[in-house]
Amino acid sequence: MTAIPLLSADELSVGYGAEPVCAPVTVAVAAGTALGIVGPNGAGKSTVLQTLVGLLPPLGGTVQFDGRDVDEREAPFRRAVATVLDDDAFFPSLTGAEHLLLTARGHGVGDPERAVAAQIEVFGLAERAGALPSALSSGQRRRLALAAALVRPFRLLVLDEPERRLDAQMRRRLAARLAAAVAGGAAVVFASHDADFVGALATRVLVVDDASCPVVPTADAVAALHEG
Amino acid sequence: MGVRRFTRRATAARADTSWVTQVGDVLSWLTSAAVAIGVLAGVVSSLRERIAARPPVAAAVLPGAVTAGVAAVLLTGGVLGVLARLGPVSATPAVAAWWLPLPAGRRGLLRGELRRVAAVTVLAAVAAAVPVLLAGPASPTVGGVLLGSVGAALAAAAVVGALVVLQAAGRIRWVSTAAGGLAVVAVVVPAAAASAAAGLGREPADGTVLPAPPPALAIGLLAGTALLAALALIAADRRLTRLPAGALRERGETVQYASASALSLDARELGRALGTVVRTPRRPRTWTWVTGPERAVVAADLAVLARSPWRWGQLAAGAALPVLAARTRGLGDVPALVAVAVVLGWGLAAVSVGEPSRRAHASPAADRTLPLSAGVVVRLRAVVPVAVLVVVCGVSALLVGQGAGSPLGWLAVGAATAPAWAGAAVRGGYRPELDWSGPVVSTPFGVLPTGVGATLVRGPDLGVLGTAPLAIGLLLGEAPPVLVAVQLAWASALAALAVETARKKS
Numbered sequence: 001m002t003a004i005p006l007l008s009a010d011e012l013s014v015g016y017g018a019e020p021v022c023a024p025v026t027v028a029v030a031a032g033t034a035l036g037i038v039g040p041n042g043a044g045k046s047t048v049l050q051t052l053v054g055l056l057p058p059l060g061g062t063v064q065f066d067g068r069d070v071d072e073r074e075a076p077f078r079r080a081v082a083t084v085l086d087d088d089a090f091f092p093s094l095t096g097a098e099h100l101l102l103t104a105r106g107h108g109v110g111d112p113e114r115a116v117a118a119q120i121e122v123f124g125l126a127e128r129a130g131a132l133p134s135a136l137s138s139g140q141r142r143r144l145a146l147a148a149a150l151v152r153p154f155r156l157l158v159l160d161e162p163e164r165r166l167d168a169q170m171r172r173r174l175a176a177r178l179a180a181a182v183a184g185g186a187a188v189v190f191a192s193h194d195a196d197f198v199g200a201l202a203t204r205v206l207v208v209d210d211a212s213c214p215v216v217p218t219a220d221a222v223a224a225l226h227e228g
Numbered sequence: 229m230g231v232r233r234f235t236r237r238a239t240a241a242r243a244d245t246s247w248v249t250q251v252g253d254v255l256s257w258l259t260s261a262a263v264a265i266g267v268l269a270g271v272v273s274s275l276r277e278r279i280a281a282r283p284p285v286a287a288a289v290l291p292g293a294v295t296a297g298v299a300a301v302l303l304t305g306g307v308l309g310v311l312a313r314l315g316p317v318s319a320t321p322a323v324a325a326w327w328l329p330l331p332a333g334r335r336g337l338l339r340g341e342l343r344r345v346a347a348v349t350v351l352a353a354v355a356a357a358v359p360v361l362l363a364g365p366a367s368p369t370v371g372g373v374l375l376g377s378v379g380a381a382l383a384a385a386a387v388v389g390a391l392v393v394l395q396a397a398g399r400i401r402w403v404s405t406a407a408g409g410l411a412v413v414a415v416v417v418p419a420a421a422a423s424a425a426a427g428l429g430r431e432p433a434d435g436t437v438l439p440a441p442p443p444a445l446a447i448g449l450l451a452g453t454a455l456l457a458a459l460a461l462i463a464a465d466r467r468l469t470r471l472p473a474g475a476l477r478e479r480g481e482t483v484q485y486a487s488a489s490a491l492s493l494d495a496r497e498l499g500r501a502l503g504t505v506v507r508t509p510r511r512p513r514t515w516t517w518v519t520g521p522e523r524a525v526v527a528a529d530l531a532v533l534a535r536s537p538w539r540w541g542q543l544a545a546g547a548a549l550p551v552l553a554a555r556t557r558g559l560g561d562v563p564a565l566v567a568v569a570v571v572l573g574w575g576l577a578a579v580s581v582g583e584p585s586r587r588a589h590a591s592p593a594a595d596r597t598l599p600l601s602a603g604v605v606v607r608l609r610a611v612v613p614v615a616v617l618v619v620v621c622g623v624s625a626l627l628v629g630q631g632a633g634s635p636l637g638w639l640a641v642g643a644a645t646a647p648a649w650a651g652a653a654v655r656g657g658y659r660p661e662l663d664w665s666g667p668v669v670s671t672p673f674g675v676l677p678t679g680v681g682a683t684l685v686r687g688p689d690l691g692v693l694g695t696a697p698l699a700i701g702l703l704l705g706e707a708p709p710v711l712v713a714v715q716l717a718w719a720s721a722l723a724a725l726a727v728e729t730a731r732k733k734s
Contacts, residue, residue: 091531106520
């Protein structure tokens, strides 16, 4: 049985101005799967992610979520899609725990305090939960941004190099947490340079390149990443 | 010379606006201004008789000298605050990277910076002091203004020296807070006292002119200030070696950011550059009343404001400024000047409550974290500003209109302007960044993108327009119910326009 795609891109051309940064992308992501995106620095992985979630307009082709053209300004899209593309999307006067609590309450999470406490535990933020974002290290801010995405319900989670600035233990913990979300029926799209992280999470992998952007089995992509 | 010529030619080559386009823009602006002036003149003309019959302002109780003193304190507070935020001594990242590690005395490297800061501050102090000295006494003399200017210059030099000493001791942070508090108190206390006196029907005795100090005392004061300035600058020079490189670099980055913002006339960026540090809250919020995304936006905005005590001071000063003008002899008698003070004061209040919008614009991802459409988020961002500004504008208008017509009318007409100023706060917060990728024009401030004026006035423009009915009320000297109704309808329409245009840009 073929899964119905939650997110689909057809001949999607991405870039800034009129210049595409990579070859057109055609890919479909079903619920309960994880798509890894790999490619060298500057290949266009982040641009693809930003276009998939409607932050950049496509230069050509289409991108659809749940059968409709992506419009990140609409409430249903925001309700269903969580993103971590930027580490510094914080209110300077709210503490880390308050960011999580407000997000949980805003999404109508039942027992928000418990949900927040659970994410704080998962991401090892207990000692710094009461600190302002400006008082956190870059790695702690990264963890807070990831926790804010996971403290709320979502159908699709889009992450740009989620393993960046995380230590090895935290990377493994994050991969396990995301794998659990995928097992629970969510879809995850993530860009990464970490072969182990990709191997632990991705169902398939999109390789972003100038000439073409094929979707390949995870094992092939991991082997290519190990080879450098 | 060659580099400058190269830059100028490159800039001219990129500026694809022809002189025809620029003349067209100027003509368009002139036409719009002429139409606006014509409409306003028509309204004023039709109201001329009623304006002529306006009762004289009986409740102006503050001598002009007191208000001039308030202006002096405000200027001093502003200068202190800016100096404390910028260093006063700083080093650009390049200087910090290449000069400070050199095996040379840091005093020699930074002495030029100290001289530059002192010179700029002295010039600014003199430029600010002259108008205050002219406005203070009833009959200013050349000698008095000269002595006063010299005194201001010496005091400024002393302040720079003292601030550098504090900077070297790592105790500069409290200065901004103290200067801000001083400025707020300087505006609020005289305004409150004058309102109370006017309410009691009291007029001061012949205290309208500040007594000039005897010449010997004036010379003595000047000599003392000169000695103080010399000692402070010598102490500052000796402590330059103790300034840590990290702090110098951090302040240098702030100076660069602030300078670029000031030169591009971008007040929002300048505010970000000079913004105060947020302190960790002692008590975390639980927000049990937040049961949905709409309330989450309001809760976040309330928390941003509640945790910025300086903003409450700005709101108080914004409410008091028009009252101060209305209660000052000479100023209070001229409705147009009171209207200008109203725009300045309520504009300050709108800037204060616009902080959440500015933050959301700077970090757009924050708006996307909640299940609300972009339009709804922007509309919700107006909730807190409306609630706060209803109180600020209402109370301020009530006190401005003291002794002229129905107090309730003034309260209502002031509160009715709140939607316009709240819309201005949101519109200003979400206004787009300057577009440097397009055509540029050469100005006395350097190269600026075309359309910079239209971009930078987004926000305040709406507040000024929204206050027009109240300004007519000031001209008439009364606030009848029909004016309140017109004000409310006009301000609400402008607020809707502001939110709609801000949403499109978000």
